[in-house]
Amino acid sequence: MINTIKKVNPWAWIPTLYFAQGLPYVAVMTISVIMYKRLGISNTDIALYTGWLYLPWVIKPFWSPFIDILKTKRWWTVTMQFILAFALAAIAFSIPTSFFFQLTLAVFWVVGFTSATHDIAADGFYMLALTEHEQSFYVGIRSTFYRIATVAGQGLLVIIAGLIETGTGLEPATVQVNVSPSYTNVIALPQFDQVEIDDKREAYFMFTEPVVNAGMFIDVVDTKQARERIAEIEQQIKESNIANGFVEGDQVIQSQTNTKSSKQESAFTSWVRDTFGEKREVTDDIVDNAVVVGVRLSKQPEADETKVLNITFKEGDQSIRLEQNKLSPRFEFNASNWDKPAYMLFRVDHKLKSETSAVFEGASGNIPFAWMMVFIVLSVFFFGVSIYHNWILPRPTSDHSTKNVTAQNIIKEFFETFKSFFTKKQAFVAILFMLLYRFPEAQLVKLINPFLLDPMDKGGLGLTTGQVGFVYGTIGIIGLTLGGIIGGFVAAKGGLKKWLWPMAWSMSLTCLTFVYLSYAQDHSLLTVNICIFIEQFGYGFGFTAYMLFLIYFSEGEHKTAHYAICTGFMALGMMLPGMAAGWLQETIGYRHFFIWTIICCAATIGICAFIKIDPNFGKKKES
Secondary structure (H helix, E strand, O other): OOOEOOOOOHHHOHHHHHHHHHHHHHHHHHHHHHHHHHOOOOHHHHHHHHHHHHHHHHHHHHOHHHHHHOOOHHHHHHHHHHHHHHHHHHHHHHOOOOOHHHHHHHHHHHHHHHHHHHHHHHHHHHHHHOOHHHHHHHHHHHHHHHHHHHHHHHHHHHHHHHHHHHHOOOOOEEEEEEEEEEEEEOOOOOOOOOOOOOOOOOOOEEEOOOEEEEEEEOOOOOHHHHHHHHHHHHHHHHHHHHHOOOOOHHHOOOOOOOOOOOOOOOHHHHHHHHHHOOOOOOOOOOOOEEEEEEEEEOOOOOOOOOEEEEEEEEEEOOOEEEOOOOOOOEEEEOOOOOOOOEEEEEEEOOOOOOOEEEEEEEEOOOHHHHHHHHHHHHHHHHHHHHHHHHHHOOOEOOOOOOOOOOHHHHHHHHHHHHHHHHOOOOHHHHHHHHHHOOHHHHHHHHHHHHHHHOOHHHOOOOOOHHHHHHHHHHHHHHHHHHHHHHHHHHHHHHOHHHHHHHHHHHHHHOOHHHHHHHHHOOOOHHHHHHHHHHHHHHHHHHHHHHHHHHHHHHOOOOHHHHHHHHHHHHHHHHHHHHHHHHHHHHHHOHHHHHHHHHHHHHHHHHHHOOOOOOOOOOOOOOO
């Protein structure tokens, strides 16, 4: 039993601790990308520089031994939260500067390394402050609040920025896109022929058509011509927007030619395709419908004044989307181009069969101020949560630093940490478990959304983007969360050893839902929702055993560092199979790919046969 100076109810600190663990990761990996896009950084620079920000979480096992050696896990956890508060404040006050990109990027690196260190310390503290039974019981709770943090970061904080953007500056401009199979439209660059301007109002933005009806192309004959026409109109929009100074030349990703057909297929790929691939009739790609809308200012701004307009989705059917991959949705209006139209392209999912609509909004408020406030909110939260945790976190007697800390001892302990990990009993089998337990899911997760979106002639279900957003982003998350919470409850009651096999089978058998969907191609939303819920519930339930095993294997003198090393193998086990999943699916087709994932479940089930676990681990011990 773990002795502590004061016993604190875990509900008082586990939810806040893991909510605080999730927020910095979302800030670095997601919010930074959205912020830079809104502030006018080019797609090329965003992809290049923010892509490297994931590095701290990849290499964190290499400094995890120092967390074990120096100070306590409680000290590291609270201190990292204080540093995060200052670092997030530094980002906030760097945004209004002229060199904000370089400065904020540097601080994001600090946030990344601090957050990764906080992850190590918080996970280590979780294992020290709770009994084995409590660790099992709360493993689903900690995962749930981590997920809530990701949702809050990607949703709530971005909404706050959007509200500030629309609440400052010029009046927000809205355009509504109505879609129906009965509508027809010509793909062309529209013009402002007769403009009626309300001189009594302040300057405002006007669209060529505030309400746009989009449907079938009437100026094209077949899909090839439609594809060529859209590529042509994209090029015209790009050239016009750059020529008129609405966007910089590097803000637009250069359209890349599809070289798939020109690439020489390897002999191995051909053999795999011929031997294991589906024999499916090849059909031409279907092209999404599209419509072009122009926007301009009603009055000329001052000579040195620039009005920035950002167009984003507001509400409605997400199957109607603004093209952002090749064209910029951010425009800069000034005294020289205010009366010219800036163009945007809306794409309409070709699978839509009924009338629907979506509303898009253009905000021209103080964008730097909006994102400064987002990071101030984050900073204030971390100041508050660090003070709260400094007061509420228990002080386990087992949470102590290494005595006689010298440079020689630090180096010795560093190498001893890795040596003790790889020389543990069943270390080889444990590493195989970490790499193979999620082997089917690591491949499946990469192809779920493409399978739901791809048309039926390509083996998919042909769902619209909006339907997929609801099915996987709502029903799937509910199933995943419930599975994790219930998994934690039952593991705490019966122990990890008792529930390892049921959880392994749960991870495996639920993959059959995609085998059924791929063969039946039943695109009924009720059927798809049920199948996705079952698969995600099974994954969440089965994942509990995986997390508990990482805790179990990490037990010992260097449990904090060992758990960080385990999470490194966990990431590797997801990364490597996922890298090959797309190639394999394209080669053999969805049906055979999903059968392959079922075959891969033998790895999940098989490795469990070699794992030896203490029958009492996770159970509640009688006093």
